[in-house]
Amino acid sequence: MDHNSEGILKLLQDIKELLLGTALLLLGGIFAGLGAGLGGxxxxxxxxxLLVxxxxxxxxxxxxxxxxxxxxxxVEHPEETPNTQP
Known part of the structure:
Protein backbone atom coordinates (compact mmCIF):
# COMPACT_ATOMS: atom_id res chain seq x y z
CA MET A 1 0.00 0.00 0.00
CA ASP A 2 1.24 3.47 -0.85
CA HIS A 3 2.45 5.62 2.06
CA ASN A 4 0.12 8.51 1.12
CA SER A 5 -2.98 6.34 0.94
CA GLU A 6 -2.16 4.88 4.36
CA GLY A 7 -2.12 8.39 5.82
CA ILE A 8 -5.45 9.14 4.17
CA LEU A 9 -6.98 5.98 5.64
CA LYS A 10 -5.78 6.95 9.12
CA LEU A 11 -7.23 10.43 8.68
CA LEU A 12 -10.57 8.98 7.56
CA GLN A 13 -10.63 6.74 10.62
CA ASP A 14 -10.02 9.77 12.85
CA ILE A 15 -12.88 11.60 11.12
CA LYS A 16 -15.08 8.55 11.68
CA GLU A 17 -14.20 8.65 15.40
CA LEU A 18 -15.15 12.34 15.55
CA LEU A 19 -18.48 11.76 13.81
CA LEU A 20 -19.32 8.75 16.00
CA GLY A 21 -18.44 10.73 19.12
CA THR A 22 -20.63 13.64 18.01
CA ALA A 23 -23.56 11.30 17.34
CA LEU A 24 -23.12 9.67 20.75
CA LEU A 25 -23.00 13.09 22.45
CA LEU A 26 -26.26 14.08 20.77
CA LEU A 27 -27.95 10.78 21.62
CA GLY A 28 -26.72 10.91 25.22
CA GLY A 29 -27.91 14.49 25.54
CA ILE A 30 -31.37 13.53 24.33
CA PHE A 31 -31.54 10.58 26.73
CA ALA A 32 -30.26 12.63 29.68
CA GLY A 33 -32.65 15.48 28.88
CA LEU A 34 -35.62 13.17 28.65
CA GLY A 35 -34.60 11.36 31.81
CA ALA A 36 -34.18 14.59 33.78
CA GLY A 37 -37.30 16.23 32.38
CA LEU A 38 -39.70 13.33 32.61
CA GLY A 39 -38.19 12.08 35.87
CA GLY A 40 -38.77 15.48 37.45
CA LEU A 50 -32.63 6.92 31.27
CA LEU A 51 -30.72 9.82 32.83
CA VAL A 52 -27.84 7.61 33.96
CA VAL A 75 3.90 14.76 9.38
CA GLU A 76 5.30 16.77 6.49
CA HIS A 77 7.90 15.40 4.12
CA PRO A 78 9.32 18.39 2.21
CA GLU A 79 11.40 16.24 -0.13
CA GLU A 80 8.28 14.48 -1.40
CA THR A 81 6.27 17.56 -2.36
CA PRO A 82 6.33 18.27 -6.10
CA ASN A 83 6.89 21.70 -7.70
CA THR A 84 8.38 23.34 -4.62
CA GLN A 85 11.85 23.89 -6.09
CA PRO A 86 12.56 27.48 -7.29
Whole structure:
Protein backbone atom coordinates (compact mmCIF):
# COMPACT_ATOMS: atom_id res chain seq x y z
CA MET A 1 0.00 0.00 0.00
CA ASP A 2 1.24 3.47 -0.85
CA HIS A 3 2.45 5.62 2.06
CA ASN A 4 0.12 8.51 1.12
CA SER A 5 -2.98 6.34 0.94
CA GLU A 6 -2.16 4.88 4.36
CA GLY A 7 -2.12 8.39 5.82
CA ILE A 8 -5.45 9.14 4.17
CA LEU A 9 -6.98 5.98 5.64
CA LYS A 10 -5.78 6.95 9.12
CA LEU A 11 -7.23 10.43 8.68
CA LEU A 12 -10.57 8.98 7.56
CA GLN A 13 -10.63 6.74 10.62
CA ASP A 14 -10.02 9.77 12.85
CA ILE A 15 -12.88 11.60 11.12
CA LYS A 16 -15.08 8.55 11.68
CA GLU A 17 -14.20 8.65 15.40
CA LEU A 18 -15.15 12.34 15.55
CA LEU A 19 -18.48 11.76 13.81
CA LEU A 20 -19.32 8.75 16.00
CA GLY A 21 -18.44 10.73 19.12
CA THR A 22 -20.63 13.64 18.01
CA ALA A 23 -23.56 11.30 17.34
CA LEU A 24 -23.12 9.67 20.75
CA LEU A 25 -23.00 13.09 22.45
CA LEU A 26 -26.26 14.08 20.77
CA LEU A 27 -27.95 10.78 21.62
CA GLY A 28 -26.72 10.91 25.22
CA GLY A 29 -27.91 14.49 25.54
CA ILE A 30 -31.37 13.53 24.33
CA PHE A 31 -31.54 10.58 26.73
CA ALA A 32 -30.26 12.63 29.68
CA GLY A 33 -32.65 15.48 28.88
CA LEU A 34 -35.62 13.17 28.65
CA GLY A 35 -34.60 11.36 31.81
CA ALA A 36 -34.18 14.59 33.78
CA GLY A 37 -37.30 16.23 32.38
CA LEU A 38 -39.70 13.33 32.61
CA GLY A 39 -38.19 12.08 35.87
CA GLY A 40 -38.77 15.48 37.45
CA UNK A 41 -42.36 15.65 36.21
CA UNK A 42 -43.48 12.13 37.10
CA UNK A 43 -41.10 11.25 39.93
CA UNK A 44 -40.62 7.77 38.50
CA UNK A 45 -37.39 5.83 38.97
CA UNK A 46 -37.57 4.46 35.43
CA UNK A 47 -36.54 7.83 34.05
CA UNK A 48 -33.58 7.92 36.44
CA UNK A 49 -32.22 4.93 34.50
CA LEU A 50 -32.63 6.92 31.27
CA LEU A 51 -30.72 9.82 32.83
CA VAL A 52 -27.84 7.61 33.96
CA UNK A 53 -27.69 5.85 30.57
CA UNK A 54 -27.61 9.24 28.85
CA UNK A 55 -24.72 10.44 31.00
CA UNK A 56 -22.76 7.25 30.29
CA UNK A 57 -23.36 7.65 26.55
CA UNK A 58 -22.20 11.29 26.78
CA UNK A 59 -19.00 10.16 28.48
CA UNK A 60 -18.44 7.46 25.85
CA UNK A 61 -19.00 9.99 23.04
CA UNK A 62 -16.53 12.37 24.65
CA UNK A 63 -13.90 9.63 24.72
CA UNK A 64 -14.49 8.95 21.01
CA UNK A 65 -14.12 12.65 20.19
CA UNK A 66 -10.96 12.94 22.27
CA UNK A 67 -9.45 9.89 20.60
CA UNK A 68 -10.33 11.11 17.10
CA UNK A 69 -9.01 14.60 17.81
CA UNK A 70 -5.67 13.60 19.34
CA UNK A 71 -4.84 10.41 17.41
CA UNK A 72 -3.82 11.96 14.11
CA UNK A 73 -0.39 13.50 13.80
CA UNK A 74 0.45 15.57 10.74
CA VAL A 75 3.90 14.76 9.38
CA GLU A 76 5.30 16.77 6.49
CA HIS A 77 7.90 15.40 4.12
CA PRO A 78 9.32 18.39 2.21
CA GLU A 79 11.40 16.24 -0.13
CA GLU A 80 8.28 14.48 -1.40
CA THR A 81 6.27 17.56 -2.36
CA PRO A 82 6.33 18.27 -6.10
CA ASN A 83 6.89 21.70 -7.70
CA THR A 84 8.38 23.34 -4.62
CA GLN A 85 11.85 23.89 -6.09
CA PRO A 86 12.56 27.48 -7.29
Missing amino acids: LTGSDVFLL AGLIIILYGGVHIWHGWTAHEV
